[in-house]
Amino acid sequence: xxxxxxxxxxxxxxxxxxxxxxxxxxxxxxxxxxxxxxxxxxxxxxxxxxxxxxxxxxxxxxxxxxxxxxxxxxxxxxxxxxxxxxxxxxxxxxxxxxxxxxxxxxxxxxxxxxxxxxxxxxxxxxxxxxxxxxxxxxxxxxxxxxxxxxxxxxxxxxxxxxxxxxxxxxxxxxxxxxxxxxxxxxxxxxxxxxxxxxxxxxxxxxxxxxxxxxxxxx
Numbered sequence: 001x002x003x004x005x006x007x008x009x010x011x012x013x014x015x016x017x018x019x020x021x022x023x024x025x026x027x028x029x030x031x032x033x034x035x036x037x038x039x040x041x042x043x044x045x046x047x048x049x050x051x052x053x054x055x056x057x058x059x060x061x062x063x064x065x066x067x068x069x070x071x072x073x074x075x076x077x078x079x080x081x082x083x084x085x086x087x088x089x090x091x092x093x094x095x096x097x098x099x100x101x102x103x104x105x106x107x108x109x110x111x112x113x114x115x116x117x118x119x120x121x122x123x124x125x126x127x128x129x130x131x132x133x134x135x136x137x138x139x140x141x142x143x144x145x146x147x148x149x150x151x152x153x154x155x156x157x158x159x160x161x162x163x164x165x166x167x168x169x170x171x172x173x174x175x176x177x178x179x180x181x182x183x184x185x186x187x188x189x190x191x192x193x194x195x196x197x198x199x200x201x202x203x204x205x206x207x208x209x210x211x212x213x214x215x216x217x218x
């Protein structure tokens with residue numbers, strides 16, 4: 001299935017792929033590595049994810065272009081947001097001044113800092129979320145790409161705009177894709193809310209978490 005965010009973050013890397021002569025080798029190698037990184041990270045395989053991301057960084061560094069490196073680092077941050085690892089994006093921040101306006105807008109979006117964001121520079125599927133004037137109405141289900149949907153869910157959680165139905169959708173999205181890392185994170189959110197409410201579903205949610213944990217990821 002097409003990963004919209006990887007396509008967005010690597011569009012510059014692929015720009016020459018339809019030209020003649022063929023694109024430089026670093027472009028296809030870095031794209032392959034970034035895709036492999038995302039797949040491994042979401043699956044919970046941290047060791048492989050780090051190896052693949054370093055491969056991408058190595059290839060991109062050969063260009064000497066900080067804007068491309070910023071784009072790669074932003075992709076890593078977005079995967080973390082999808083998995084509810086809501087820590088500062090330090091590596092991207094160090095390069096932010098060199099990033100293009102689209103990346104700067106996206107960085108503000110995933111941090112939940114929407115004030116002043118130029119929605120026209122965001123990927124199309126996120127523009128309605130930022131422009132919405134109806135609190136609690138996220139329309140998360142309208143985002144078709146699974147990773148993009150989880151990223152949006154992570155952002156909305158930071159902004160305290162996520163509804164229970166959206167959390168359930170995030171769980172289902174991660175489950176359907178077999179993405180262990182975000183699935184555990186979102187199940188954890190569901191479990192805490194169920195326990196706080198004294199909901200009997202807490203036992204079922206704990207059982208799901210235990211099942212995911214049976215296979216240890218790296």
